[in-house]
Amino acid sequence: MERIEYRDVINKADWTRGPWDNEPDKIQWQDEATGLPCLIVRGPSGSLCGYVGVAPGHPWHGQDYDSCDVDVHGGLTFAHGCAEISREKWEKWRERQYARRDEAKKYPIGDAARDLKEWAKELEDYDAWVVRATSRYICHIASPGEPDPVWWLGFDCAHSGDLSPSYSGRYSFGDHEIYRPISYVERECQSLARQIASVTLPLRHRG
Template sequence: MAKNRIGASRTSPSTALATIKPKALNPSGEAALAKTLGSEGPLAKMPGAGGEVIHQAGIVRVTGRDYATDAETVPASEIYFVARKKPSNPGPWLNEADKVAWIDPRTGYECIMLRHDPDGFLSGYVGVPEDHPLFGWDHEAIAPEIGIDVHGGLTYSRICNDGPSSRRGLEAEAHRICHVIVGHASLNTTDDRVHSGQWWLGFECNHIYDFVPGRPQHRQSFMEAETDAEYRDDAYVVREILNLAAQLKALAMGEPVPARDGPPLPSIGLDPKRGG
């Protein structure tokens, strides 16, 4: 099938990552970061010490720190906070990251949690290599009998965007769905490596049973009250990403799909867009 590849965005030399000097996340750096982000809440999401931070046009990227939700800690390669993606109304999203990229140590698959702009809901993605049986498959063509069981069902399938590059600015990197930088390396010193293809499968948390924080009240669905709509926070979305990674790994190994972790999913049949 046809594979769409997004070309590298054009970035002026003055905004390219290679021109931004990272700052150490020592105690004074953490204090400055808390001031930039508006509170110390986001710092609690990044346990440990050390790491680096860079800022550009309302976007903050942290490397060298893990990312912790209320239920799981992942070995983050990149953590982004994007001011304009943050709904201003009070809620758990104010302390959450807007993009977290990591390699799942249990499956070896690359994973991304990403916040949608402008509605503010979270989505999740797992990349599979070229030898995976679902590489190149459109998400709508993947039969339920295969065993993929994720929030709202799969809604995304696409070839990897261009990989990490020090020639681009933070704006592009904060939205890119592609290979994560390896380990805790600084992107500023990352060579433009040639990667094999990667096919990303993902889901979104903007269904009729989901509370969408950036959607004005008059646009909220009248069905949200009927379906007990909830905001799907970072703990929920990271768990769903890890469930998806485990399911995809089992398919690659020819093994039974493991039981999912967490509570039962909302019924897709509740969503008129998906049907039941």
């Protein structure tokens, strides 16, 4: 799988300055040791999330994250297939966004108002939505011959003690929060990939 970095896809104007200013907001790559696809995606709070793709046939493919015994930052918090990027999905997304207009008018500095402003172009342009969704969603671009419908197992770095950039300029949680940068999340993905690769199919009973 080709390594792809997506930059400047999130508006950080209201955040305090930090290492996140120069980081990608999403990366896809193939783990060298295991060959598994990996993702890093910046979440709504500005913190990074890491994901490793499980191919069909693996015991954990399709399983809930609580069913997978791994050691990773904060524990697993995500298990799902690739985000769908299609015209039908776009139309449903548009309906939900338009339904939030009353909320945006009532709370002009709230999440709904921010999202409608940030995604204004994509509300009317499907092709623009595809480009932006690809740079923001939990999905990847597989190379020819690679499994496409992988099952993503993921973790996030927005737990107690983690610094979330989008909150740092608006809320004070003390001086003990630590921002988990790209290098940290990439190492955690590598560790998660090794743990996933070590799980084997159960032996069939012979009788």
